[in-house]
Amino acid sequence: MTERPALSKGEIEVARVLWDLKHATVREVYAAFPNSRGIDFTTVQTYLRRLEKKGYVNAKLDGRTRVYTPRVKPRTVIRETVDDLVDRLFAGETFPLMQHLIEDRNVSQEDLDALKILLEQLTEARHESE
Amino acid sequence: MTERPALSKGEIEVARVLWDLKHATVREVYAAFPNSRGIDFTTVQTYLRRLEKKGYVNAKLDGRTRVYTPRVKPRTVIRETVDDLVDRLFAGETFPLMQHLIEDRNVSQEDLDALKILLEQLTEARHESE
DNA sequence: TTGACTGAATTACAAATGTAATTAGACTTT
DNA sequence: AAAGTCTAATTACATTTGTAATTCAGTCAA
Numbered sequence: 001m002t003e004r005p006a007l008s009k010g011e012i013e014v015a016r017v018l019w020d021l022k023h024a025t026v027r028e029v030y031a032a033f034p035n036s037r038g039i040d041f042t043t044v045q046t047y048l049r050r051l052e053k054k055g056y057v058n059a060k061l062d063g064r065t066r067v068y069t070p071r072v073k074p075r076t077v078i079r080e081t082v083d084d085l086v087d088r089l090f091a092g093e094t095f096p097l098m099q100h101l102i103e104d105r106n107v108s109q110e111d112l113d114a115l116k117i118l119l120e121q122l123t124e125a126r127h128e129s130e
Numbered sequence: 131m132t133e134r135p136a137l138s139k140g141e142i143e144v145a146r147v148l149w150d151l152k153h154a155t156v157r158e159v160y161a162a163f164p165n166s167r168g169i170d171f172t173t174v175q176t177y178l179r180r181l182e183k184k185g186y187v188n189a190k191l192d193g194r195t196r197v198y199t200p201r202v203k204p205r206t207v208i209r210e211t212v213d214d215l216v217d218r219l220f221a222g223e224t225f226p227l228m229q230h231l232i233e234d235r236n237v238s239q240e241d242l243d244a245l246k247i248l249l250e251q252l253t254e255a256r257h258e259s260e
Numbered sequence: 261t262t263g264a265c266t267g268a269a270t271t272a273c274a275a276a277t278g279t280a281a282t283t284a285g286a287c288t289t290t
Numbered sequence: 291a292a293a294g295t296c297t298a299a300t301t302a303c304a305t306t307t308g309t310a311a312t313t314c315a316g317t318c319a320a
Contacts, residue, residue: 008307012218026268043309045268050307064315065268078219078230085215088142089208095241098231100208101224102248109256111225116249118232119242126239138277156298173279175298180277194286195298 004055006084007077014047015056015070015077023069025062134185136214137207144177145186145200145207153199155192 007015017032018024024032030044048068051057056077059066090096101107102115137145147162148154154162160174178198181187186207189196220226231237232245 005306009214009218010308016219016221040310041267042269042311046307046309049269075230075234079234081215081219082227082230084139085211088139089146089211091146094231094235094237095244097212098228098241098245099248100205100212101228101231102245102252104205104209105224107224107252109253111228112249112253114225115228115232116246118229119246119249122232122237123239123242135276140278170280172281172298176277176279179299 004072004080006080007051007054007056010043011047011051011054011056012077012081014044015051016074018048018051018057018068019070019074023067025065025067029068134202134210136210137181137184137186140173141177141181141184141186142207142211144174145181146204148178148181148187148198149200149204153197155195155197159198 014029017029021028021032026041026045026048029048030039030041033039033044048057048059048066052059052068056070056072057068058071059068061067086092086094086097102112107115144159147159151158151162156171156175156178159178160169160171163169163174178187178189178196182189182198186200186202187198188201189198191197216222216224216227232242237245
C-alpha cells in the first residue's frame with residue numbers, strides 16, 4: 001500500500017525544489033530558495049532528513065556530503081496530497097473543487113481557453129476508446 | 131487581515147459537520163460522524179474548542195451546554211485552504227491543479243460536460259462586462 | 261601543529277496536532 | 291441524603307512540525 005506518511009507543508013516545499021534540481025546537496029537546495037523565504041540552512045537540512053526517513057527521497061554519500069535524489073514522483077505526491085484535501089474539504093468529490101477554482105479564483109482567459117481544450121481532448125479520447 | 135491560524139485536518143473535518151448542522155452541541159456533532167470514523171466524543175470536543183479559540187466558530191451557553199455555530203463561511207475556509215495548497219504544491223499557479231484534476235482523476239462525463247458549461251458561462255460573463 | 265574557518269551532522273525545543281483519560285457537576289433512584 | 295449515572299469541562303500526553311542552535315570533522319593560514 002501507499003503507506004508513506006504524508007508530507008508536511010515545509011517538507012513539500014523542499015521536495016519541490018529537489019524535483020527541479022533532480023539531485024542536490026543540502027546547500028544546493030538551500031541556495032535554490034529565494035532569499036525572501038528566509039529559511040535557515042539547517043532547517044532545509046532537517047526537512048531533507050525527514051523526507052528521507054519518510055521514504056520520499058534517497059540519499060547517497062559523495063565524499064562526506066549527502067546527495068539527495070527524489071524517490072517519489074511529483075505526480076504521485078500531488079495525487080496523494082490532493083486526494084487528502086478533497087476528502088477533507090469536499091467529502092471526496094472532485095467537482096466542487098474544480099468549481100471553486102473556476103468561479104472563485106481569478107483565472108485568466110488564456111487558462112480558461114486552455115481548459116476548454118483539455119476538456120475537449122478528454123471527451124474525444126473517451127469516444128474513441130468506446 | 132485574514133490572520134486566523136489555519137485549520138488542521140481534524141479541525142476541518144469537524145468544521146464541515148458544523149456547517150451542515152448550522153448549530154450543534156458537541157454531542158450532535160459527534161453523532162453526525164459515521165461510526166466507521168472511530169473518533170472519540172472528547173476528541174470532537176477538543177476540536178470544537180480549538181475551532182473556537184482560532185475564531186472559526188462561536189459558542190454560546192444554553193443551560194450548561196455549549197452550542198456551537200459557524201463563524202467563518204465554508205467558502206472562505208475553502209479559499210484559504212486551497213490557496214495554501216496551490217502555493218505549496220504549484221507555486222501559486224492554479225492551472226496545473228486543474229490540469230491534474232481533469233487528467234489524473236476519474237472525472238465522469240457528466241462532470242466534464244458541467245465543467246464546459248461553467249467555462250462557457252464565465253467566458254460570456256467576461257465579454258459582457260467589457 | 262594549532263587555531264581559525266567551513267560546511268555538514270547531531271541535538272534541541274517550543275508549538276501544533278491527534279487523541280483521549282480524568283474530573284466535576286447535575287439528575288435519579290433508593 | 292448517599293450512591294450511582296450522565297454528560298460536559300478540564301487536563302494530559304505522545305507525536306509531528308517548524309525552526310534552529312550546537313557540535314564535530316576536515317582544511318588552510320600562520
